[in-house]
Amino acid sequence: MYDITVSVEVGVLCRRGGEGVEVRVLWRRGRGCLDCCVKCLGGIPYPSLIATILLYAGVALFCGCGHEALTGTVTILQNYFEVVRSPVEALDVFTMIDIIKYVIYGIASAFFVYGILLMVEGFFTSGAIKDLYGDFKITTCGRCVSAWFIMLTYIFMLAWLGVTAFTSIPVFIYFNIWNICQNATTLEGASLCLDPRQYGIIPIAEAKTVCAGSEKFYRMCDSNELDMTFHLCVCALAGAGAAVIAMIHYLMVLSANWAYVKDACRMQKYEDIKSKEEQELHDIHSTRSKERLNAYT
Template sequence: MPPRACSGFGPCCGRTKPPALTSGPLSARPAPSAGGAAPCSHPGQGTSQEPAASRQASSPAKPARSPARARARPTCKLVPPALPSPGSPRPSRLSPAMGCFECCIKCLGGVPYASLVATILCFSGVALFCGCGHVALAGTVAILEQHFSTNTSDHALLSEVIQLMQYVIYGIASFFFLYGIILLAEGFYTTSAVKELHGEFKTTACGRCISGMFVFLTYVLGVAWLGVFGFSAVPVFMYYNIWSTCEVIKSPQTNGTAGVEQICVDIRQYGIIPWNAFPGKICGSALENICNTNEFYMSYHLFIVACAGAGATVIALIHFLMILSSNWAYLKDASKMQAYQDIKAKEEQELQDIQSRSKEQLNSYT
């Protein structure tokens, strides 16, 4: 009879089946059989002299896990993030881990560059108009008193009007300095609110009303400055006529001839002094001497610069008007979107509350 092959377990191979796992303590489990098993003989091989117990003793014993411990495994629950309530503030977009360069870029993103350019243009235009206009008016009074109206009572009203205009210039400069800063601050507020750079975005009906008031006030000021621009062109036209007349007198065709004394300028026709003012009209070489004075030269060029400053102020106010109109529209749309998001967040919060209550009731039933 041929020898039986080894099946892997049994006394023939020196290995026995491990005991079945039980739920009792480790001391109560049956120990594996340590008796000397007969060596397994195979054809063509020698007899194994190492007992099974010594082989089991040489290998480290692995502690067995209890079925209760094997079944108790940690489980992971996916908890959805809690939605913010409609009245809770929004977290700021500037994270504390953001570097200095990123913070600078973020802050520069909230600068209203259009309002900044309009403010600089408005300040420059108002400064040119007020400064140059004030000095040019003083020079005009000096020219009138010295050459066109020697009697003080003839140009007394004109002197009072010019003095009043100089005080008005002081008021215009002060008002537009303050108004430009207010519009620039409003641009900063609106840009930060629309881009939501600094946490919670919240706009009220009062804020939108103030923005609309700025739109109306800027429109009125723009129309008024159009009139100022046209009014500032009148002295430029008067001085240009006098200067062109002097150029005709200096020309080679008329210089040194008898017809030079017949070329005159009557300042009374412009209505700035009465018709009974003396002399009121300057002709020939006397007119040429007036054109060569420093007062005439400075007043003429300062009136030109003042007119250019008034034009720059008109452009700045038109620019401000476009900016304020777009900002008001952005605020209006953003407020509607904010109201929609608040209603949506409130509905989602109520839905979560209903689902949690239904789960609690279901768990209580089971």
């Protein structure tokens, strides 16, 4: 007997007459690169991937533009409003800006790790992992993981709503300053002033007013710092809004995963009960057959 392996799908058995030689052809289908690529692409959790890309884009836009906007704010306060740092360790505007910068660094690092964890959770509850490890490990671990991430994502979504509301404040301030600059150039003789005390940036006792008609006012309105900082604040607000949308997208994905693993758990219990009942019925029939055979003999 001779065994020959061929990479096709159907099997054929041939026998040469008279010589007693049997040739068995084993037809086996080979898995190509296309099938492997299709299987790998089918196991990617695309909703989680889209939400992760949106989250990274929003956080990067918020952190990068927010950091540069704070730097531009410091430059504007020092160059045009002549605000100086406090010589003692006090909670002035510059200290608050430094604290916000460190908070931005922490947000960037935390959500970079959180996006990776959510992607891992998406792969964990995908069909590819189900094919590898079966339903049991998916349902026992996946329900706890999905429930934990749903609660955590909901908390982060509320936090990003607060960040978005907080980011809209400098946008409102810079829009007012830009509007005053526009009106001062179109309305001649108008008495328009910029006072940072009304925004709580400096104490009430310190007067740092810049009014229209002064050299500092026109230099500030024509400077690149004001225009760039205003647009950076708008971009940071857009990034915070994109992060909120990503959190909402994650909540939908995690809720769907929760429903998936919950149904898989119920299906697993049903299959276990069904297999036990079938085994019991098989044992009962076997016992009765043995009793009948013994009675007959």
